[in-house]
Amino acid sequence: MHAVFKYNPSMHNVVQVGEGDYNSCRVSGPSRTYTSGNDHIQLSRGGKAFFICSLPGHCQQGMKIDVTA
Incomplete structure (x- = not known):
């Protein structure tokens, strides 16, 4: 199974994070x-x-x- 993200790359990105970073809207680790x-x-x-x-x-x-x- 896979997820597909379609967006304008000059305006957005997609970052896979852990649950803590998801909840706090930050990227703290790798x-x-x-x-x-x-x-x-x-x-x-x-x-x-x-x-x-x-x-x-x-x-x-x-x-x-x-x-x-």
Whole structure:
């Protein structure tokens, strides 16, 4: 199973973060950042994944999602 994110890469990104960083809208540790605008991300079956846009203010305005695979 995979997640697909389509967006304008000059205005947004997708960062896979842990649950704590998802809840606080920050990137504090090693995280994978996607910037293609058409990202296909493999998800682990039976787990949760957390994604945010790390551009200033975007996550705080709701640009975040958690996915259960």
